[in-house]
Amino acid sequence: MKELFPAKQVMGFVFSLILTAVALLVYFMDMSFELGMTVLLVTAFIQAGLQLVVFMHAGESEDKAAIYTNVYYGLFIALVTIFGTLLCMIWGYI
Amino acid sequence: MDFFDRFAIPHPSPAIYASMVAIGLTMIAVLAGLTYFKKWGYLWREWLTTVDHKRIGIMYLISALLMLFRGGVDAIMLRAQLATPDAKLLDAQHYNEIFSTHGVVMILFMAMPFIMALMNFVVPLQIGARDVAFPRLNALSFWLFFMGAMLFNISFVIGGSPDAGWTSYFPLAGNEFSESVGTNYYMIAIQIAGIGTLMTGINFMTTILKMRAPGMTLMKMPMFTWSSLVANVIIVFAFPVLTVALAMGTMDRLFGTNFFTTDNGGMDMLWANLFWVWGHPEVYILILPAFGIYSEIISTFARRNLYGYKSMVFSMVIIAGYSFLVWAHHFFTMGQGALTNSIFSITTMAIAVPTGVKIFNWLFTLWKGKIEITTPMLYAILFIPLFTIGGVTGVMLAMSAADYQYHNTMFLVAHFHNVIIPGVVFAMLAGLTYYWPKMFGFMLNEKLGKWAAWLLSIGFLLAFMPMYITGLDGQARRMYTYSESTGYGPLNMVSFIGALIMAVGFAVIVYNIYYSIRYASRDISADPWDARTLEWATHTPVPEYNFAVVPQVNSIEAYWDSKKKGQVLFKDKYEKIHMPNSSGVPFIMGCIFFAWGFSFVFGLWVPLILTTIGIFVCMALRSFEKDHGHYISVEEVEETETKLRGAK
Numbered sequence: 161m162k163e164l165f166p167a168k169q170v171m172g173f174v175f176s177l178i179l180t181a182v183a184l185l186v187y188f189m190d191m192s193f194e195l196g197m198t199v200l201l202v203t204a205f206i207q208a209g210l211q212l213v214v215f216m217h218a219g220e221s222e223d224k225a226a227i228y229t230n231v232y233y234g235l236f237i238a239l240v241t242i243f244g245t246l247l248c249m250i251w252g253y254i
Numbered sequence: 255m256d257f258f259d260r261f262a263i264p265h266p267s268p269a270i271y272a273s274m275v276a277i278g279l280t281m282i283a284v285l286a287g288l289t290y291f292k293k294w295g296y297l298w299r300e301w302l303t304t305v306d307h308k309r310i311g312i313m314y315l316i317s318a319l320l321m322l323f324r325g326g327v328d329a330i331m332l333r334a335q336l337a338t339p340d341a342k343l344l345d346a347q348h349y350n351e352i353f354s355t356h357g358v359v360m361i362l363f364m365a366m367p368f369i370m371a372l373m374n375f376v377v378p379l380q381i382g383a384r385d386v387a388f389p390r391l392n393a394l395s396f397w398l399f400f401m402g403a404m405l406f407n408i409s410f411v412i413g414g415s416p417d418a419g420w421t422s423y424f425p426l427a428g429n430e431f432s433e434s435v436g437t438n439y440y441m442i443a444i445q446i447a448g449i450g451t452l453m454t455g456i457n458f459m460t461t462i463l464k465m466r467a468p469g470m471t472l473m474k475m476p477m478f479t480w481s482s483l484v485a486n487v488i489i490v491f492a493f494p495v496l497t498v499a500l501a502m503g504t505m506d507r508l509f510g511t512n513f514f515t516t517d518n519g520g521m522d523m524l525w526a527n528l529f530w531v532w533g534h535p536e537v538y539i540l541i542l543p544a545f546g547i548y549s550e551i552i553s554t555f556a557r558r559n560l561y562g563y564k565s566m567v568f569s570m571v572i573i574a575g576y577s578f579l580v581w582a583h584h585f586f587t588m589g590q591g592a593l594t595n596s597i598f599s600i601t602t603m604a605i606a607v608p609t610g611v612k613i614f615n616w617l618f619t620l621w622k623g624k625i626e627i628t629t630p631m632l633y634a635i636l637f638i639p640l641f642t643i644g645g646v647t648g649v650m651l652a653m654s655a656a657d658y659q660y661h662n663t664m665f666l667v668a669h670f671h672n673v674i675i676p677g678v679v680f681a682m683l684a685g686l687t688y689y690w691p692k693m694f695g696f697m698l699n700e701k702l703g704k705w706a707a708w709l710l711s712i713g714f715l716l717a718f719m720p721m722y723i724t725g726l727d728g729q730a731r732r733m734y735t736y737s738e739s740t741g742y743g744p745l746n747m748v749s750f751i752g753a754l755i756m757a758v759g760f761a762v763i764v765y766n767i768y769y770s771i772r773y774a775s776r777d778i779s780a781d782p783w784d785a786r787t788l789e790w791a792t793h794t795p796v797p798e799y800n801f802a803v804v805p806q807v808n809s810i811e812a813y814w815d816s817k818k819k820g821q822v823l824f825k826d827k828y829e830k831i832h833m834p835n836s837s838g839v840p841f842i843m844g845c846i847f848f849a850w851g852f853s854f855v856f857g858l859w860v861p862l863i864l865t866t867i868g869i870f871v872c873m874a875l876r877s878f879e880k881d882h883g884h885y886i887s888v889e890e891v892e893e894t895e896t897k898l899r900g901a902k
């Protein structure tokens with residue numbers, strides 16, 4: 161019976177509910193803008209990772225290497241784009 | 255009548271009305287011709303509904319050649335206007351419309367589909383696959399590209415052309431300064447074509463990663479396949495930025511948002527930023543497959559294996575990463591400080607290094623080779639020195655301090671044509687000539703082909719070298735005229751003559767196609783160039799299923815080694831072959847997208863909603879459809895194989 165029970169998925173589901181609840185706090189509680197954004201960003205990234213690994217089975221097939229290479233590459237490009245844009249549009253002017 | 259006023263063109267001229275009539279007549283002639291020769295059924299069965307990667311490739315090819323013609327006519331008009339000082343051939347508005355159209359058409363609707371054409375036709379054959387991973391998606395990609403291109407192309411006769419440049423910078427592209435629907439066309443037509451491209455990216459990435467013949471490890475893939483893989487990875491990561499930027503631009507223009515406006519918290523520079531976050535990787539999407547084609551051609555006609563295979567692959571992978579780190583070099587002059595500019599200067603110069611590595615690898619391949627100058631090889635040999643000039647001026651532009659002098663002058667225009675024409679266009683023409691026998695079963699005439707290559711090269715030098723000089727002298731790009739006292743006149747005349755020579759070169763290519771269709775021998779072998787990679791191991795014409803038996807690969811140049819070292823490629827016996835079914839849905843969806851885009855451009859909300867529903871209905875139908883493809887029986891395979899072997 162134990163093998164049939166999708167413990168990992170249930171745990172993942174609970175965890176993603178918790179993450180959603182934490183993100184909602186930003187709306188219901190009186191936080192500073194910086195704190196609110198930090199909470200949202202952190203929960204969003206964990207949430208995305210959780211979905212990818214637990215529910216989209218990223219690491220469970222023979223394509224594991226290709227999938228993770230793509231994810232990391234995408235992450236790299238996203239970060240470069242965001243920080244590069246900040247550099248060009250805001251920070252670069254001081 | 256008020257309703258129809260919106261379709262009138264805001265800035266007409268006799269030439270535009272004449273084009274309108276010509277477009278109308280051509281359409282009537284095509285429709286009448288199809289009906290008269292009873293070709294509707296053939297067209298529908300064999301082309302409009304096909305999911306075969308080879309036919310889709312050929313459709314891309316035809317579209318690209320048509321768009322090359324359209325963009326070329328635009329180019330001649332631009333150069334004619336600039337040929338003499340104070341010319342009155344075009345007024346400022348028409349000049350703006352024409353250079354905007356020229357840029358978009360050449361990059362997005364000529365170069366891109368040309369690359370897609372070769373990629374579609376060649377990659378599955380090169381990796382020994384029977385089709386791409388998602389054949390129907392592939393058809394949809396094509397039709398989205400095609401409908402996007404057509405939507406863009408009708409703008410100048412219905413509602414008005416975009417006129418804010420191919421970069422369409424805000425605030426110029428905003429409602430305040432671009433009142434006509436032209437820029438709506440830009441936003442939406444490119445959006446539709448871009449979605450198609452993004453899907454191609456996913457499709458080919460999957461195909462190359464998952465469908466290679468047994469034994470073909472990543473490091474045994476032919477170089478064109480490698481370059482396509484890298485280009486498609488860049489597509490998948492770069493095109494979403496364009497999608498988002500275009501969506502924001504569309505909303506600014508049609509729904510009154512303020513992303514790129516100059517007030518209400520908008521930031522116009524953000525458009526330039528996002529555009530180049532996509533735009534710089536885009537130039538590498540164009541050049542990498544071109545490099546792949548050159549690699550194939552150079553090793554075939556130097557009659558030896560490619561020098562430095564590993565460093566070739568490695569430099570492309572590096573380029574894929576770097577190409578996302580340099581975009582700000584397109585707006586060094588926008589006002590950000592020296593630190594930011596220095597960072598992007600350095601990353602830009604660094605990207606010239608892997609590019610240089612590739613150049614040296616080709617030179618070393620030639621070094622020890624027994625070179626045979628065929629038309630494709632001639633293009634490749636002309637490419638090396640010509641492209642290098644473009645690379646060097648690129649590094650000059652990369653120095654941010656110096657760029658204040660070069661930016662937005664003819665020097666910049668000369669740079670990017672210098673990399674795109676010998677780099678991309680020559681590669682595509684070389685690839686066209688090289689793969690023509692595989693596609694159509696006869697060779698293009700060599701003599702005419704070489705004439706065209708020389709004419710294009712000489713025309714290119716005459717057309718673009720003078721621009722380096724006038725650019726340094728201060729001639730700005732996108733200015734519709736200049737006064738005689740500037741002294742730009744004579745060099746611009748030389749440019750015009752160069753442009754005309756290039757036009758003659760393209761005419762020779764068209765004549766060559768006509769001539770070869772009529773006179774070329776149909777009795778050619780399946781491997782007329784004595785080539786090295788798998789696409790030449792199957793018959794000509796390539797049967798629907800590509801390979802009767804899936805090849806077994808154990809070296810980089812599997813086909814060459816099977817010819818010379820007696821490796822056995824085809825070991826198994828015939829088995830029944832599973833193939834995808836044709837489908838009309840991609841074409842129909844493309845048509846709905848066209849209507850959707852058109853409604854969007856003019857803000858016709860009711861048809862827009864209806865067509866949006868139509869698109870979702872098509873997708874839903876696909877989700878619930880059960881289509882398991884069909885099998886080709888062993889007898890049928892045997893029959894086809896015997897017949898093709900007879901025909902060689």
Ligand code: HEM
Nearest residue numbers: 537541583584606645648649651652661662666670673674
């Ligand atoms: C050696 C590598 C290269 C370097 C260092 C380089 C550098 C640059 C720089 C700094 C600019 C901006 C200049 C300015 O706006 O003032 C530029 C513009 C441009 N480059 Fe390159 N480039 C290189 C290769 C290429 C290649 C391979 C292509 C295309 C296949 C290309 C296409 C373009 C285009 C289309 C533009 C200008 C677009 C516009 O403003 O309309 N470049 N390049």
Ligand SMILES: [Cu+2]
Nearest residue numbers: 534581583584
């Ligand atoms: Cu660039």
